[in-house]
Amino acid sequence: MSDYCSNFNKGLLNDIHNNYHNYTYGFPENNDNKLFEKLVLEINQAGLSWEIILKKYKELYKAYSGFNIIKVANYRNSEIKELLENKGIIRNKLKIFSIIYNAKVILEIQSNHESFKLWLDKHSFLNIEDWIKLFKTKFKFTGYNITKEFLLSSGYIEGAHKKNCKVYKEILRKCPKWYKK
Ligand SMILES: [Zn+2]
Structure with a gap:
């Protein structure tokens, strides 16, 4: 999404991208x-356009229990089957299983580091190559592009918006981690 x-x-881009x-x-x-x-959406996007993800957002939100980490981490076979059969979402087995696996990993991170956010914050000094190595050792389906996009979209690395974009200044006011360095 450079x-x-x-x-x-x-x-x-059409209006669906405004928000x-x-x-x-x-x-x-x-x-x-x-x-x-944000991680789930990036995983779902792999190989597809961002517009498809935005169009399917409401269905994805419903299907993944509002992206509630505890709920997703505890999905049983019946819930996994529902996801695999849900025509409103991206029915890619590998993506679905990776998302559930990653939810379990995040639960573990939460119990060891207080929160996923704090764990990410602690690593915010890393360069992109080391972020990618870290994500590869921890999560599934987090290759170079997905990890990079996740970090861009959640303010851990610089470059989501151009300096002349009105959103750039908005984001600076929120002190993203890349700006604090
Ligand atoms: Zn922008």
Whole structure:
């Protein structure tokens, strides 16, 4: 999504992107479930357009219990079967199993580090290569692009918005981790 902000400001994207570009992309999150949501959306996006993800957002939200980490981590076979059969979402077995696995990992992180956010904050000094190594050892389905996009979208690395975008200043006011360095 390296041109996402530029394309938005050039008017090349349709209205479905307004909310995401103006209020979500690149904004730091204080809530672990919101961070999990961003990770889930990025995993779902792999190989698809971001527009598909935004179009399916409501269905994804419902299907993954509002991106509640505890609920997703505890999905039983019947709930997994429902996800696999849900035509409203992205029915990719590997993505679905990875998301549930990652929810379990985040629960573990929460019990060892107080919160997913604090754990991410603690690693905010890392460069992108080390972030990717860290995510590869911890999570599933988090390759280079997915990890990078997740970090961009949640304000851990710089570059979601161009400096001349009006959202850039908004985000600076929220003190994203990349800006504090
Ligand atoms: Zn922008």
